[in-house]
Amino acid sequence: MKNLPRLLMFLAAISLLTLFVFPMWKIVLYAPQYPDGVKMHIWINKIGGTSPGTLQNVNILNHYVGMKAIEPDAIPELQYFQYVIMGMVALGALIALLNRKSLFLIWTVLLVGICLMGMYDFYLWEYDYGHNLSDTAPIKIPGASFQPPLIGKKDILNFVAVSLPHIAGYFVGLAMVLGFTAWWLGRKTGKNEKVTVGAVHRAPAGLLA
Numbered sequence: 001m002k003n004l005p006r007l008l009m010f011l012a013a014i015s016l017l018t019l020f021v022f023p024m025w026k027i028v029l030y031a032p033q034y035p036d037g038v039k040m041h042i043w044i045n046k047i048g049g050t051s052p053g054t055l056q057n058v059n060i061l062n063h064y065v066g067m068k069a070i071e072p073d074a075i076p077e078l079q080y081f082q083y084v085i086m087g088m089v090a091l092g093a094l095i096a097l098l099n100r101k102s103l104f105l106i107w108t109v110l111l112v113g114i115c116l117m118g119m120y121d122f123y124l125w126e127y128d129y130g131h132n133l134s135d136t137a138p139i140k141i142p143g144a145s146f147q148p149p150l151i152g153k154k155d156i157l158n159f160v161a162v163s164l165p166h167i168a169g170y171f172v173g174l175a176m177v178l179g180f181t182a183w184w185l186g187r188k189t190g191k192n193e194k195v196t197v198g199a200v201h202r203a204p205a206g207l208l209a
Helices: 004-020 054-065 077-098 101-131 167-202
Strands: 025-031 034-042 047-049 152-156 159-165
Touching: 004 077, 004 101, 004 167, 034 054, 047 054, 077 101, 101 167, 159 167
Parallel strands: none
Antiparallel strands: 025 034, 025 159, 034 047, 152 159
């Protein structure tokens, strides 16, 4: 039980490594001509889909309404965010070794803050692509925007766009839960140890003989 908070903290840190193995987010476009949906996957360092041509298909659909082509190499977050996560993994592992309970909470709060900033940045990215439309678009609808939802479902013309976390995104949520649980258990264990030590110090001399 004493080493459980440290173990949970270590598991929280390595949970972030799933971001390099699985997508963290997905946007699926459903329409009568695409009953199974066009599924775009967003990784920590790339954008793809269930097939090699997914991104090309999305860009073709976007072109008709004047949206810019999605070019992963031109998105700076895909270049540097992976290093932020590597730093969080290394920091989390170091904190687990140090076994400082207060640092468990600081790491978890920092992770939550990074994720919130990432979500806000994702919203701005979606807003730019959905609102800054080309004047030469084949299909023009005055006052319309084509921004997909940040999370959830939204009707866009004859499409239904669904935006949800993917496998790695849920593991990031798990990392937050593990980090907070490690802090809470460590704090509770520390209090119990103080109570035990205090009881020993207050015990009559005869009982300790």
